[in-house]
Amino acid sequence: MMSRFSELDGTKLGIQFGPVRLHHPNGSTNRHIFAELHAVIGNASLVATATVTRNPALSDEEHKKLLEEAAARAEEQRRNALVRRATAALQHPRVLEVMKLMSIPEPTTTELGHIVDLVQDACGGNIDRYASAKQLRRFKHSINDPTVFGLGARHAVAKTEPPAQPMNIEEARAFARGIGAAWLKEFEKDA
Numbered sequence: 001m002m003s004r005f006s007e008l009d010g011t012k013l014g015i016q017f018g019p020v021r022l023h024h025p026n027g028s029t030n031r032h033i034f035a036e037l038h039a040v041i042g043n044a045s046l047v048a049t050a051t052v053t054r055n056p057a058l059s060d061e062e063h064k065k066l067l068e069e070a071a072a073r074a075e076e077q078r079r080n081a082l083v084r085r086a087t088a089a090l091q092h093p094r095v096l097e098v099m100k101l102m103s104i105p106e107p108t109t110t111e112l113g114h115i116v117d118l119v120q121d122a123c124g125g126n127i128d129r130y131a132s133a134k135q136l137r138r139f140k141h142s143i144n145d146p147t148v149f150g151l152g153a154r155h156a157v158a159k160t161e162p163p164a165q166p167m168n169i170e171e172a173r174a175f176a177r178g179i180g181a182a183w184l185k186e187f188e189k190d191a
Helices: 002-009 060-091 093-102 109-122 133-144 146-152 169-186
Strands: 012-023 029-041 044-053
Touching (some): 060 093, 093 109, 109 169
8 A cells, every 4th residue: 555655646655563562560561563654755754653552451352353443444434535536537537537647657747747737727727735836836847848858848948947946857756646646635535
């Protein structure tokens, strides 16, 4: 699941699990499980740690039952989100178009621009909830400019100056896929 998210979101993710035992003065121990999530976004690296503590008052059977119930709820939520997104794809052609573009392993600047253009069009031109105007301008000027992407740029001739810090292809992919994923996620929510 982390790998698929990483692929769609354009963010490199890794996860590590490890046990920690807390030894009490009376000789008893509590086992804690921690998960550490690593994300690399651009040149920055983020680390988040979550600790999962098992209630020592629960029996193994009760603990197993709670885990199974939580897994069943998570699966039901995932299934419901999938059904809502599929319904949206039937009702809104843009949903399927964005999903197709997002499934391309190494999209071109044109395909990345199409993701953003389709979302922007579907949102009536306003994608402020997904990106700032400055980020959007930097993205579009980068992918359109032949001095940035050469023959891979969307335009053969630049009509504007390239941004001071143009996006590289990895940043452009992360930006477009991030907007596409956030917009698609909107369709997964309960009405």
